[in-house]
Amino acid sequence: MLSNNTNGILDNFFPHHIQEEILEYLFVAFEENFKAVFTKIEKIVHHNDVDLDSILNNLITKDFIQKIEDNYEITEKGKKIGEQVVRRNRLGERLLADVLALQDTDIVETACKFEHILNEGVEEAICTILGHPSYCPHGKRIPKGPCCTNNTRNVDQIVIPLSQLSQGDFGSVRYLKTSSDEEDSILKLVNFGILPGKTIKLISKHPTYIIKIDESTIALEKFFAERIYLRKSTHTMNVL
Ligand SMILES: [Zn+2]
Ligand SMILES: [Zn+2]
Incomplete structure (x- = not known):
């Protein structure tokens, strides 16, 4: 550079x-x-x-x-x-x-x-x-x-990884940050429905990350929580 x-x-x-x-x-x-x-x-x-x-x-x-x-x-x-x-x-x-x-x-x-x-x-x-x-x-x-x-x-x-949200926070997914050798892992997230525009609620961080998205509750390892980038939102989704 x-x-x-x-x-x-x-x-x-x-x-x-x-x-x-x-x-x-x-x-x-x-x-x-x-x-x-x-x-x-x-x-x-x-x-x-x-x-x-x-x-x-x-x-x-x-x-x-x-x-x-x-x-x-x-x-x-x-x-x-x-x-x-x-x-x-x-x-x-x-x-x-x-x-x-x-x-x-x-x-x-x-x-x-x-x-x-x-x-x-x-x-x-x-x-x-x-x-x-x-x-x-x-x-x-x-x-x-x-x-x-x-x-x-x-x-x-403004756009932060899920791992930096606090328990109870909501965020709107902006992108999944990956390197080319991590594509398989990221596909896993996509299969869970974790896609740009989706709202996530962080239920807990320990011992593992628990999130709520749509009607599902999903457990995620730290590896994934560090790769889901969201924009923190103040409003809640009525489904949650
Ligand atoms: Zn930079
Ligand atoms: Zn482009």
């Missing part, structure tokens, strides 16, 4: 957000292992009034991207910026989905604008209040920032 935001690293002569959009697309192409082509870049940039060729040539000169036959690839230097843009975009999506409860179509469009606006301080604050999420609402990995590896727990967090 770079310690600065991308301002000042990219060439200020060209529209800054267009360079970011190109690096974002090429980073995703690298991440998802598909070939990036000029016609697709043209579509993604969707600004008719820019000279895309000279922007691409400039990015090549600056060693952010390289052209191999008809395909474009991101360099190691370019990846550092592309990854940051992707991180801001996916964090923006989480914020819009979890805190503002926007619908998916609004999320994609607004997050796309967010990624060019968020500076590093704001990005870390958002990451922290969301509990350093690992995935966007579409299941894509959110690259880690410096805040995610720093172990201090932040008291201002």
Whole structure:
């Protein structure tokens, strides 16, 4: 991770957000292992009034991207910026989905604008209040920032793990935080009906976590309680 935001690293002569959009697309192409082509870049940039060729040539000169036959690839230097843009975009999506409860179509469009606006301080604050999420609402990995590896727990967090609720508290599930090797365990939670939007009541924490969801009472190990992220709610569900 770079310690600065991308301002000042990219060439200020060209529209800054267009360079970011190109690096974002090429980073995703690298991440998802598909070939990036000029016609697709043209579509993604969707600004008719820019000279895309000279922007691409400039990015090549600056060693952010390289052209191999008809395909474009991101360099190691370019990846550092592309990854940051992707991180801001996916964090923006989480914020819009979890805190503002926007619908998916609004999320994609607004997050796309967010990624060019968020500076590093704001990005870390958002990451922290969301509990350093690992995935966007579409299941894509959110690259880690410096805040995610720093172990201090932040008291201002809005979205917290079930393990941090107090006995008797209610929370609305926002997401299940997992790493790729934990998918089996998380499926277990999904089978219990523990899904985003569901309200959970924490009945007790010791010796094991007991929760109530819908009509069911479920016992969970600490491992799971640390991976269910919720937004604490003050109102109760009438079913409980
Ligand atoms: Zn997404
Ligand atoms: Zn973080």
